[in-house]
Amino acid sequence: MASCGSGGGIKFYEFLQFVPGLSQGNGVAADNCYSAWISPVRGKAAVTTGPNSRHLQDDITIAFTGSGGSGVIAVGEMLLRAAARVGFYGLLRKSYGPQIRGGESAAILRLAPQPVAGFADGIDLLVVLDWSHFSRFGDELILGTDTCIIEDAAAGVRPLTVPAAVSILTLDFTGLAGTLGSAHNNIAALGYCGAWLGCSAEQLVASLNHRLQRQDSATLKLAAQVAQAGMGLAAEHPPPLAAPQPGRPEATRWLATGNQLAALGALEAGIRFVAAYPITPASDVLEWLATHIDKTGGRLVQAEDELAAVNMAIGAGYGGVPAMTATSGPGLALMAEAMGLAVASETPLVVLNVMRGGPSTGIPTKSEQGDFNLAVYGLHGDAPHVVLSALSPADCHFTLGWATAIASHYQTLAVVLSDQLLGQSMQVLPAPPAMPFQARLDRAALPPVDGEHYLRYLDTGSGISPMAVPGDPGAMYTADGLEHSIGATPSAGAGDHQQQLSKRQRKLMGLMQSEHWAEGVEQPEARLLILGWGSCYPVALEAQSCLEAAGVPVNVLGVRLLAPLPWEALQAQCAKVSQVLVIEQNHQGQFARYLRGFGLQCHAYHRPGPRLLTALEIQQQVEALVDA
Amino acid sequence: MASCGSGGGIKFYEFLQFVPGLSQGNGVAADNCYSAWISPVRGKAAVTTGPNSRHLQDDITIAFTGSGGSGVIAVGEMLLRAAARVGFYGLLRKSYGPQIRGGESAAILRLAPQPVAGFADGIDLLVVLDWSHFSRFGDELILGTDTCIIEDAAAGVRPLTVPAAVSILTLDFTGLAGTLGSAHNNIAALGYCGAWLGCSAEQLVASLNHRLQRQDSATLKLAAQVAQAGMGLAAEHPPPLAAPQPGRPEATRWLATGNQLAALGALEAGIRFVAAYPITPASDVLEWLATHIDKTGGRLVQAEDELAAVNMAIGAGYGGVPAMTATSGPGLALMAEAMGLAVASETPLVVLNVMRGGPSTGIPTKSEQGDFNLAVYGLHGDAPHVVLSALSPADCHFTLGWATAIASHYQTLAVVLSDQLLGQSMQVLPAPPAMPFQARLDRAALPPVDGEHYLRYLDTGSGISPMAVPGDPGAMYTADGLEHSIGATPSAGAGDHQQQLSKRQRKLMGLMQSEHWAEGVEQPEARLLILGWGSCYPVALEAQSCLEAAGVPVNVLGVRLLAPLPWEALQAQCAKVSQVLVIEQNHQGQFARYLRGFGLQCHAYHRPGPRLLTALEIQQQVEALVDA
Amino acid sequence: MLKAKEYKSGIKPIWCPGCGHFGVLNAITKAFAALEQAPENAVLVSGIGCSSRLPAYVNSYGFHGVHGRALPVATGLKVARPELNVIAVGGDGDGFSIGGNHFLHACRRNVDLVYLVMDNEVYGMTKGQASPTTPAHWDHSKLTPHGPQLRPFQPCALALAAGASFIARGYAGDPNGLAQMIFEAVRHPGFAFIQVLSQCVTFCPEQARWKQQVHEEDHNDCCDPVAAARFLHGEDGLAKGNFYRNPRPVWPPSAQAGGAVDLRSEFAL
Amino acid sequence: MLKAKEYKSGIKPIWCPGCGHFGVLNAITKAFAALEQAPENAVLVSGIGCSSRLPAYVNSYGFHGVHGRALPVATGLKVARPELNVIAVGGDGDGFSIGGNHFLHACRRNVDLVYLVMDNEVYGMTKGQASPTTPAHWDHSKLTPHGPQLRPFQPCALALAAGASFIARGYAGDPNGLAQMIFEAVRHPGFAFIQVLSQCVTFCPEQARWKQQVHEEDHNDCCDPVAAARFLHGEDGLAKGNFYRNPRPVWPPSAQAGGAVDLRSEFAL
C-alpha cells in the first residue's frame, strides 16, 4: 500500500491499511491458477485455444421432485455432498412453488468427473416422490425419451403429460421407510441413488449427519437405517441406466453457493462494512456476511430500507472502509439516486445485484438477466461507473474481489451483476486460490505538501484524485454530490463541470487494460463467436462442446467487465470470426442492444426466464446461422 | 369514450368520463394549426420542406446583469412583456449565482419579429448594473467584438476580461433614479431599453404595474416616473446599435414558461390528480398546478418524498383518474422502482422530468440533457414504457397533452423529458390551439359478459387489456407488480411471463404510427440531417438557418417519441441524406449511443451544460463534416 | 347483503397453515359483512410480504404494489376517488421498516383511510429476518445472529406522536373483536390505524403463546393524547383494545365541483 | 487548542443575511472549541437544503450527500469508524419529510451520533414550500395556497416515541445556549437529537418574532419518558431546553478485534 504520508493521524485507523488478516485456509493455489479455477469447464488462462475439454457423455442430471414436506431439496443437497466425496463435481439448483413452506419443490443435480458450472438441457434420471403439481415444473424438468423415471409407489397418479416412451420404475420408498418406522421416503431415495453413484454407507451417513445436525441421535440412527435400506434396494433394482464415473480430483474441493462465494470474495478482498436490507435472492449473501464479518473486525448493519443501506455503505466508504451492499432488482432501483452520489463524490462503493425475474416484483425466486440496463444506465446525469458480471457460481468469488479492489482504487461505484441461478446454485468446485485482490485507496498525494491546499478532486494524470479520509490531518474537505471544483467547493461553472465529468470518465479507462475483462475458449478454425455475460457463459461453453462434437468449432467469450466496455479488446475478439451471436436471458436483448451501440454487428438470441437458457437452444441458433 | 357498459356503477365516478370542462379561452386555433404553433420557428406540419424562415438579422439579444437586489431579473421580465405588446416575440432566461437570494444574476432576452424558441450565440446589448461577479457569467454571457455595453455609472470596476474592442456607453441610471428619490436604477434601465425598442410609456407602466401588483400606489407612481426618465435618457443617448423591428402578429399571443405550459397541457388533456415533491427546476410546474387544479375538480397532494409522490399518482391512476407527478434527475432516480410497478401493473402514469445538470445533485439550476439514459433504461427487468421529449417551451404543452393521452390509452408509464431551459425560459408565443388530446381508458370490454370471468390482463390483439376501475361491478381484480396470468393471479410460469412481457411491449407498437413522433424542417438538396431531441431542436433549427445562409442546406429533425423509437420512420428520414449528425447537451452522447444501438451510422456532437449549446457550434460541426 | 364468507375471492392463500394472517382475512370479511360493503366499492391496497398478499384473497378491488408503498398508493386513490372505501394492509416490515416514513406522514395527513398492519415481528416472506418490532434479543435470524439489539419500534406510540386520530390494537386470534375494530375504523372519519398481532407460526413459533398473553385493555373513550401517551409508554405491547380516538378535520377538505373553467386567460398578453 | 472562529473553513456561506443557520454555525464552532475537537476527527454529514450546506463552512471533514440521507451516511461512517465524532446536520424538510424514516430508525438504533436539525418550518432552498413542521394555516407557498392544512410534525415527541435517548431544542438566536447543547450531545453516549429553531428570514419573515416567543424550559434531569411525553404533548413548540436524557446501550456494542480468521474451512468437503 502506498504510504499514508502522515505520521500521527494514522494510528487510530490502522485498519485502513486493509490488511485483511485472513488465512487462506485450505487449498491455497498460486495467483496464476485463478482463472483456471474460475472457468472450471476449460483449461488455461484468459482466452484459451483448444478443444473444449468438457465431454457431455460423462455427466448425468438427476432431478428429485415432490411436495409438502417430502424433503426433495434436502435429498438433493445430501446427495451432492455424498457424491462429491466419491469424486464427483456437481451443481445443484432448487425450484419451489409459491407457498412459503411445504410447497411442491424440485432439486436438480448435475454430476460429472470434472467441474460443472452450468446445467444440461434434459434430465437423465427423475426421481418422483409425489406426482401432484408435477406440471408446475414443466418449464424446468424437461423429459426426453431417454429420461429414466423412478417413482415412489405412493407418488400418486402420473400425469398424462409424461411421455409414454420413457422408462419408468416404480419402487416402494415409502413402504421401505415405513417398515423401519420412518415417514421419510426421501431418505430411502437418497440411499438408492447414492448407492448407484457409488457412495459408501459412511459417505451417505456423513451427509445425513451434516444435514440433520440439530436432531437427536435416535433420529439420526433411524435415518441411517432408512438410507441403508435404500442402498439395498439399489442392488436389487438398479436404475436402468449406467452410473456415471466420478473423477479423481486431487485438490481440495469445496461445496458452496455463488452467493456464499461472493460474500467470501468480498471479505477476502477487504470489505469491512456491509449494509443490508433483505431481498430474494440476495438475502443469503447478506446472511453469510452477517455471520462472518465480525470475525474480520468488520460490521454489518441491517438497514431500514435500501435507501438507508446504500447510503450507509457510502458513509463507510467515505470513511475509507471498503463497503458494500447486496440487493436485487427492486432494491437496485431504489439505490439509483445514491449510486449517483457515489459517482459524483467519488466514494468507493460495491453493490452486488443478484438478479431475479422482472419487471417490478416480477418473479422473485427465479433467474433472469433483466437488470443490465438499470445497472449500466440507471443513474441520472452523466455518471460513469463500473459494472461487472460474474461468469459462474465460482466466479462470484473472483468478481466480488475484483469489484472491491476496483471500487477503492478508482474511488467509484462498482455494480456486480449476479443472478439467482449463479447465486443460489450449490457447486462442488476446486478450492479457490488465494484472493488476488485487495481494496486499496490511492493515497499517494496525501497530505498536501505544507502550505499547499489539499485538492480532493484534483485532475491528475490518471484521473484518480488523491483521497483523504477523516482522521488525516490537514486534508479536511467536504465531499459533495453537487458539482465542484478540484478544491471541493461547489461550482456551477462550465469549466469545472467539464473537467470533473471528463476526469470521472477518464479514470476508469485504466480498467480497459485489465486481462480480467473477459474469459473465453477459442477453437481453431472457428467462424463464429458466442458472446455472453453472467450465467450464460457456462451455457455457452457447454454449447461449444456440443457444437464441437457436431463438427462446428466456435469461440466463446464471457464478458466480465460490462462497463466501461473494453471495446477495442472486444472488437479484436470479434474480428477473429465472421459472425457473432450474443446470448442472454432477458426479453429485450439488453446486452446486444448495448453492444450495437458501440457499432458491433451481431446476431442476438435472448429470451426471458424463468426457463433456463440451454446449450441445446444455443447450439440450434448457431447451427441455423452457420447453415444460412 | 367507449361505453362503460355498466349502468348503476357509473354514477359516482362520472369524472372518469374525463370531460375536462375547460373552456379553451383566448386564441383557440383549429387542430391542424397545432404543429405550426409548436415549432414556431418554421411554417407547416410534421416534416416540412423549404427554406428555414428564420432570418438571423431580425433578432436581438439583450442581457442585464447585476447583483444584490439590483433587480435585473425583474427588468428582464418587464421588458419582455412590454416588448411583446409592441409586437415582438421573445424568449427570456435567467441565471443566478449560488446565493439563495440577492446574489448576482443575469437576465438574457432575445427578441424578434417572429416566434423564437432558442437562444442566440452572442449578446448584442449588455446592460450592466453592477460589474462585481460578472465573471461568474463568463460561460453564459459571451461578448463578441460587436457587443455593445451600457454600464451604469455606479456599476463599479469593469473586469479586465471584457474585451477592449467592444463599444461601451456609461450612463448614470443610478443618478437618474436618485434625483427622483428612487434607489431603482434597474427601472431607469428598463425605461431606457424600452424606449429604444419602441415601447410606449403606457406599455412600460403596464409592465411595471403587472410586476409590482402588491405595491402601494405611491411606489407605482415613483417607478413610472423613473421609467419615464429612463426613456428620456434613451432619446438623448441611444445605444449605438440599430433597434430591431417588431413584427405585426395578428393572433393572440401569450407570455408563459415551458413549465407553465406543460402544466396547462396536462390539465387540458385531463390530468386530475397530481402528487408533488418540490425540486428545482420542476417545482414551478407543481406550483402552477397547485393553484389551478382545484378549479377543474382535481387534486394536488404535497407528498413527503418522491417515493410517495409517484406511488400516490399510481394509486390515482389505478382508480381511473389521470395522474401525474413532476420532478428532476434525483427525484426521477427515486421513482424508478415504482415506475416499474406502473409498467408491470399496467397503470397509467405520467412523469414529467425537468432536467438539470447531473450527476447526483449536480448543478440544480442549470440545464442539461443528462437523464436520457435513466428515463429510457432506468427500470429493472424488461420494462417497456414511453419516453417523450418536449421540443420547445411551447411544445411542453403539446407533449404533456400527448403523454397524458398515451398513458391512459396504453395503460402505461409515459415519462416526459423537459429541461431547465425549456421549463424556466419565458416565451412570447402564439396562443396554442385547443388541446387535441384527451385521457381515455380503453374500457370497451367491461364489464365481462355475464358468466365470464373478468380477465384484467387479457392478451388482446392490440396488446391493450381491458381495464376496470374500482366502482365497476363484477370486475373486481387485484392489480399486481408480481408477474401474473391474464386473470391477474400471480404466476411464475414461463408461459405467462413470456405472454405478459410480449403483450406489454407489443401494445406500445401502435404508437409507432403516430405522426407526432418528430418535428422537422427539410431543405431541398440537403445532404446532412441534424438530429436532436428536447431543447436542442430549436438550436438545430437556428443552425439550419445559419447554414442556409452559408449555402449549406441541411435537414433538421427533433425526435419527440424517444421510446419506443419509431426506427423505421427515423431510418426513412436518415435515408434522405448521406450524413447524420446527432446533437445533444450531455457528456456521454446518450441519445447517439441509443440510436447506434438500432444500427444508425451517425456522427455525434455533444457536450455537457451549463453552457448552452449554440447554433454556431453546431454550424461549425456541420461545416467540418461537409468539408471532410 | 353478502355473508362474510362471500367476501372471500376464492383464491387460496399461500400462507402457512396457522398463520395469523388467516385470522385477519376472516376479520375483514366479517367487517365487510357488517358494513354491507359493496365489493366493487372497496379497495385493499398493499405492499410486499406474506401479509401483503391479502388483497387478492378478498372479493373486492385490490392493489398489490411494491414493498413499503401501500400508504401512498392508498392515499392517492382515496384522494382521487373519495367515494371508495380504501383500506391499506401489510406487514410490520413493509409498514414500519421500508414504509416508516409514509406511516408517519399518513398519520399527520389524516386522509380518510384505514391502515391495518399485520405485525408478526418478523419479515415472514424473506425467511425470518428481524423487523422493526422484533424483540431486541430474538436471535433466530442469520442476519442478526445476536439479535437485532435495538429497541423495538412502538407502532401505537409513534402513531400517536405522529397525529393519528384512531389507534387500536387487535389480535388475529380474535377475529371477531378485530372485525369490530375494522368496522369502527372504517366508520371513523380520517386516518385509522390498527396494529394486529398476527403470529408467524413458521419463523416465530413462540408467538403461539400470544393466545395466553394477549389481554384486553379498553380505552374506548380515550381522546386525550396525554393519557394515551402515558398508557402507551407503559404497556407491554400485548394489550388489545382501542387506545385513542379523536376525530379531527379530514384531509382534503371536501372538493368544490369542477365546472367549466378558464385556465388560459392569465397567459394572454 | 483552536478558537471558535478557527473552526470556520473560510468558505463564505451562501445563506441570506439574517438566516438562522449562521447562528447554528456559530454554535457549532463554539462547541468544537469547548470540546477541543481535533478538526480532522470530526465529520459533519448533511443532506440537501440551505441548512445542509453547513458542513463546507466548518473546518472539519464533511459529507454533503443527497436529500434526506444524512443519517444513513452518518450511521455507516460512525459504525465503520467509531473513533470519529460524527454529527449529522440538516433541515426540517431534509430530516422530517424525505428523511423521516431514517430519523425514526436512527432514534431506535442509538448509534453514538449527534443529529442537529435546523428547523425553519419551510423548504428554504427550493423557494419556500411547506415542510412537515409548517403551521397548518401558513399559506405563503404556491404549492399549498390554502396552507398545508395538516397537523405539524412534532420532532421531539416523535423522537421520544421512537426511542431517542437525548432530546433537546435550541434556538439559533441563542448560539451560546445552543453551543452548550451541542457540547452535551457530543458527550452523550448514543443518539442525541437537537431540534434548532433557525429562522428563514426570506420565506418566513414572521420567524423574527421567535426572538420574543422562545422561552426556556429545562428538564435537564428528565429521564422519565412518560413525563417527557406529557410535557411534549402539551407545549407550544417554542420552548428551548433539554427535554429528555436517558442513556441506554449504544449500538453497536464495541467490536472484538479482527485477527487472523479462517473463513474458508466451512466450505471444504
Add this chain to the structure above:
Amino acid sequence: MSEALYQDEAVFLAHSVALEQEATERLYELADTLEIHNNRSLSSLLRELAAYSEQHARQVAGLCQGHSLPGLRAWEYAWPQDESPEVFHYSQVHYLLQAEQALQVALEVEQNAAAFYRDVAARTHNPQIQRWALQFAGEEEEHVRKLQARLLQVNAGQSPRDHTDFDPPQIPE
C-alpha cells in the same frame, strides 16, 4: 347479548347456526391450506370433519324455519370466549400438523361446543331453548365419542415417527 342467548329463541338459534358455520368454514379453510401445502391425507381428514359440521349446520338451519333470526354482527355473539366454541384457534395449527394432533384439536373444540350447549341448557328458562340445547349438546358429545374412537385408531395404527422438517421455508418475494 348473553341474556338474550339464554332466553330468546331466535338469538339462540342464530348462535347455533353461527357456531356450526364458523366451524365448517374454519375446517375447510385449513383443509384447503393443507392441500396447497400438499398434506393431502390431513386435508381429507379435515374435509371429513368439516362435512360433519356442515351437515349439522344444515340441520340447525332447518330448525330456524319460521323464526326470523337477528342479523348479529360477528362481535355481537355471546360466545364464552373470543370465538365460537367450536372453532380451533389459529395458532393451534401449523404445517407439520399430524393427524393425531388435528384430531386432538377437533376433539377439544367439540367438547367446548358441548359444554357451551350444556351451559345454555342449565341457564335458560325457556323450555324450547333447553330442549334444543340439550339436543345439540348430545350431538356434540356424539362427535366427541367418534373423535375419541378415531384418535385411538390413529394412535394404534401409527409407528413412532420422527418429525424432522425437511422442508425449509421458502422465500417467494
